[in-house]
Amino acid sequence: MTGLQVFYGGTFDPVHDGHLAVARAARDALDARVRLVPAADPPHRAPPGASAVHRARMLDLAVAGEPGLCVDRRELARGGRSYSIETLRGIRQELGPDAPVAWLVGADSFLDLPAWRDWQGLFELAHFVVAERPGASLDAVPEPLASFIAPRWANAAADLVTAPAGRVWRLRQPLQAESGTQVRDAIAADTGIGGLVPAAVAEYIRRHELYRAEPGDGAPGPAPL
Numbered sequence: 001m002t003g004l005q006v007f008y009g010g011t012f013d014p015v016h017d018g019h020l021a022v023a024r025a026a027r028d029a030l031d032a033r034v035r036l037v038p039a040a041d042p043p044h045r046a047p048p049g050a051s052a053v054h055r056a057r058m059l060d061l062a063v064a065g066e067p068g069l070c071v072d073r074r075e076l077a078r079g080g081r082s083y084s085i086e087t088l089r090g091i092r093q094e095l096g097p098d099a100p101v102a103w104l105v106g107a108d109s110f111l112d113l114p115a116w117r118d119w120q121g122l123f124e125l126a127h128f129v130v131a132e133r134p135g136a137s138l139d140a141v142p143e144p145l146a147s148f149i150a151p152r153w154a155n156a157a158a159d160l161v162t163a164p165a166g167r168v169w170r171l172r173q174p175l176q177a178e179s180g181t182q183v184r185d186a187i188a189a190d191t192g193i194g195g196l197v198p199a200a201v202a203e204y205i206r207r208h209e210l211y212r213a214e215p216g217d218g219a220p221g222p223a224p225l
Contacts, residue, residue, distance in 0.1 A: 004032045004161050005095060006129065007072065008104040009084055012038045012055050013048040013180045014205060015062045016197045020069075022131040025173035026104050027068040030129070030157050034104065035072035036063065039082035043117070049184055050210045052076050061200040085118045088125040100161045102127040104171070108136035113145055120148065127160045127167045133179075138170055187211040 008023055015036075023034045036059050040052040048055065056073055063069040074090060075082045084103065091101060103126040110130045113119045122128075132138060141149065154160055154169040186193050188211065193202050205211065 004030055004100045004102055005091070006030060006032045006034045006102045006104055007037050007087075007091065007126075008034050009037045009087065010039065010106070010109075011042050011048050011180065012036065012059055013050055014055065014058050014183055014197060014201060014210070016180065016183050016201075017195070018133065018179065020062060020066070020198070022104070022106070022171070022173060023063075023069050024066070025131070026129055026171055029171060029173075030102070030160070032102075033068050033070065035070055037072045037075055037087065040075045040079060041081050043081045043083060054204075054208065054210060058201045058204055061204055062198050064200070083117045085116070085121055085125075088122060092125050098164050100127070100164050101125065102129045102160055102169075104129045104131065106130075106136060107132040107138055110138075111136065111141065111145065123152065123166050126165050127154070127163075127169065129160075129169050129171050131171045131173060184211045 006026055008019075008026070010019065012019060019036075023036060026032070027034045038052060038055045038059055039048075042048065050058075053076070056071060056076060059071045063071060075087055078086070078090070088101070088103065095101060103122070105128065107130050110128065113122070116122070130138060149168050152166060152168045154167040157169060159167055160169055183193055183196050186196065187205065193205070197205070
């Protein structure tokens with residue numbers, strides 16, 4: 001594998017097959033291990049439908065047996081709001097100033113980047129690898145993001161290992177329509193989630209009665225972070 005360190009940030013509420021397709025595509029295209037980083041308390045959206053512990057445990061189930069994919073609980077361990085700038089500062093402190101680091105995000109999140117805390121400072125800490133999905137394309141990036149990233153586009157994955165941070169690379173993977181909203185709506189409507197999430201995740205959701213209007217008392221006890 002290359003020396004590139006890839007971190008896939010997200011709420012994963014819940015993790016679904018679209019997330020896994022993106023993680024696998026990044027792993028293969030970048031020849032790098034991908035660490036999925038569930039947000040403990042995401043600041044840019046409504047509160048998640050499942051607790052951080054549940055979401056991390058579902059990620060564990062989803063990546064079990066998947067070579068090159070693992071779960072990174074650093075945001076759960078840190079506590080408080082899950083600002084990416086704080087996460088990347090911690091990663092940079094851990095890995096040093098010269099290690100190539102990439103932050104993998106969906107295009108919908110990337111297009112909202114100017115609303116993030118210290119968003120321009122993120123590029124001093126990591127490259128961005130951006131995965132598109134139906135309805136979220138990089139063909140029309142709004143200002144001020146468009147002007148800021150115009151000189152930062154990487155032409156090839158190999159460009160990301162020549163510098164520690166600052167580039168943007170478009171991950172061209174087969175687009176999949178799954179979304180957390182779709183999964184949660186299917187659970188609420190009791191229409192089934194087969195084909196949307198891994199079987200082990202579907203069973204976990206069923207067992208703990210997650211994402212239902214009147215959830216059961218199946219909350220797990222404290223887990224190691």
